[in-house]
Amino acid sequence: MARRARGTSAGLDREQIKSAAVALVDRDGLECFGVRRLAEELGVDPMSLYHHVKGKAALLDVVCEAVLAEVADATEGAPDDWEEIARRTAHSYRDMACRHPRVFPLLATRAQTSPVAVTALERLVSAMRMAGLPDRVAADAPMVLFGFLNGHLLASTGGGPEGPAPVPEFDSDTYPGMAALAPRWTDFGSAEEFDRMLDIVLDGIRARTARSA
Amino acid sequence: MARRARGTSAGLDREQIKSAAVALVDRDGLECFGVRRLAEELGVDPMSLYHHVKGKAALLDVVCEAVLAEVADATEGAPDDWEEIARRTAHSYRDMACRHPRVFPLLATRAQTSPVAVTALERLVSAMRMAGLPDRVAADAPMVLFGFLNGHLLASTGGGPEGPAPVPEFDSDTYPGMAALAPRWTDFGSAEEFDRMLDIVLDGIRARTARSA
DNA sequence: TTCCTAAACCTACGGCGTAGGTTTCGCTGG
DNA sequence: CCAGCGAAACCTACGCCGTAGGTTTAGGAA
Numbered sequence: 001m002a003r004r005a006r007g008t009s010a011g012l013d014r015e016q017i018k019s020a021a022v023a024l025v026d027r028d029g030l031e032c033f034g035v036r037r038l039a040e041e042l043g044v045d046p047m048s049l050y051h052h053v054k055g056k057a058a059l060l061d062v063v064c065e066a067v068l069a070e071v072a073d074a075t076e077g078a079p080d081d082w083e084e085i086a087r088r089t090a091h092s093y094r095d096m097a098c099r100h101p102r103v104f105p106l107l108a109t110r111a112q113t114s115p116v117a118v119t120a121l122e123r124l125v126s127a128m129r130m131a132g133l134p135d136r137v138a139a140d141a142p143m144v145l146f147g148f149l150n151g152h153l154l155a156s157t158g159g160g161p162e163g164p165a166p167v168p169e170f171d172s173d174t175y176p177g178m179a180a181l182a183p184r185w186t187d188f189g190s191a192e193e194f195d196r197m198l199d200i201v202l203d204g205i206r207a208r209t210a211r212s213a
Numbered sequence: 214m215a216r217r218a219r220g221t222s223a224g225l226d227r228e229q230i231k232s233a234a235v236a237l238v239d240r241d242g243l244e245c246f247g248v249r250r251l252a253e254e255l256g257v258d259p260m261s262l263y264h265h266v267k268g269k270a271a272l273l274d275v276v277c278e279a280v281l282a283e284v285a286d287a288t289e290g291a292p293d294d295w296e297e298i299a300r301r302t303a304h305s306y307r308d309m310a311c312r313h314p315r316v317f318p319l320l321a322t323r324a325q326t327s328p329v330a331v332t333a334l335e336r337l338v339s340a341m342r343m344a345g346l347p348d349r350v351a352a353d354a355p356m357v358l359f360g361f362l363n364g365h366l367l368a369s370t371g372g373g374p375e376g377p378a379p380v381p382e383f384d385s386d387t388y389p390g391m392a393a394l395a396p397r398w399t400d401f402g403s404a405e406e407f408d409r410m411l412d413i414v415l416d417g418i419r420a421r422t423a424r425s426a
Numbered sequence: 427t428t429c430c431t432a433a434a435c436c437t438a439c440g441g442c443g444t445a446g447g448t449t450t451c452g453c454t455g456g
Numbered sequence: 457c458c459a460g461c462g463a464a465a466c467c468t469a470c471g472c473c474g475t476a477g478g479t480t481t482a483g484g485a486a
Contacts, residue, residue, distance in 0.1 A: 012434085035474060045435050045436080050475075129394075143398075144410045148361040177351075178331060178335050184348060204418070207416035208413045208416050211416070225464080225465085260444080260445095260465080260467080269444090
């Protein structure tokens with residue numbers, strides 16, 4: 001890397017740092033991510049980054065914020081059907097996870113209270129209440145949904161673009177049930193599997209609504 | 214720490230290392246965990262650990278294995294009702310997560326193919342098939358269940374014994390639905406909330422079973 | 427023109443994981 | 457009884473890491 005004279009501007013700004021950070025995590029993973037690596041990527045002294053971002057933790061926050069923003073407008077112009085909104089949100093969230101499998105563990109681990117996350121929740125929650133779902137269900141449902149989404153996508157993206165580890169074989173003597181079902185798991189991580197599971201979760205919300213009515 | 218002469222035995226063994234590692238992560242968290250720290254805790258040279266465990270990654274594997282073993286015999290002597298098995302497994306899993314909130318992110322992030330995990334799954338899956346659930350549902354259901362468990366417990370333990378961050382307040386103008394439901398979220402992370410959500414998931418599995426019949 | 431500030435760079439520190447080498451204890455075969 | 461050998465410990469050293477604190481300079485404000 002060509003060195004820069006001391007007072008010379010490197011033209012750094014937050015936006016540039018943000019996209020470089022996302023690209024770096026996408027390419028090399030969280031393990032390798034660091035201030036020095038990112039600085040090298042940008043052709044800049046590591047310490048220069050501290051003028052724009054507080055430190056490594058703040059950099060990771062920025063990365064989260066960036067990928068979460070991609071999922072923001074999933075329900076733009078959708079009907080007011082809460083189930084349709086839930087489906088679109090879930091799909092949009094999954095698409096993001098597939099685009100950034102190495103960033104996703106960061107999202108699932110941290111509590112999401114950023115405006116974009118809250119806005120998406122608000123859209124879903126208000127549609128549910130509008131449809132007459134009891135508050136109890138409308139409050140629990142999004143938690144179940146995002147619990148499932150985070151857990152499943154964490155497993156099915158496997159923290160990398162190689163996708164999840166293939167389901168192993170099971171000894172049919174000690175694990176007869178597992179061995180019998182193994183063929184059903186060959187599509188682990190696929191869109192079809194995701195849709196089936198999402199159906200189960202939404203079925204649950206609907207059933208719970210019916211019960212409490 | 215008192216130094217030991219070079220050939221003197223420190224009486225290290227895998228079991229001792231394992232429990233010390235779990236205790237260290239429980240106390241100080243994953244961030245601070247490291248070979249040197251653990252060695253200091255054991256009153257031992259860092260390099261001595263390498264005689265028993267391959268390295269840091271293997272240490273974390275050992276920690277996972279240890280806490281997962283705690284959840285092994287949750288369904289000992291349970292009836293063959295798949296729903297009861299699912300409930301017991303879920304509760305036992307949650308108890309473990311609450312006991313080791315700082316270890317849990319490790320579990321949720323890695324694919325679980327260890328014998329104890331497979332055994333627990335086998336118990337659930339075979340009960341489902343015995344009860345006449347279609348293979349399609351019996352295959353999907355555990356994935357939904359553990360997806361939900363991992364995602365929700367990750368969020369509700371918040372990676373530390375302080376529990377999750379309290380749900381923030383919402384501006385009732387921009388987020389009317391969220392603001393209205395906020396009182397319902399004050400028990401976030403509680404056992405009651407967990408049971409309600411588990412009910413929703415099990416409702417979903419039951420509903421899906423009914424539909425495919 | 428002069429000065430100030432923002433943004434860059436440089437140096438240095440303590441901590442990390444771990445590769446490779448050295449020392450000593452305790453067992454075991456002769 | 458003792459030679460030798462392997463296991464288990466220790467020590468040194470290397471190259472990373474995050475970042476605190478200091479220095480330099482370009483460019484705008486007075």
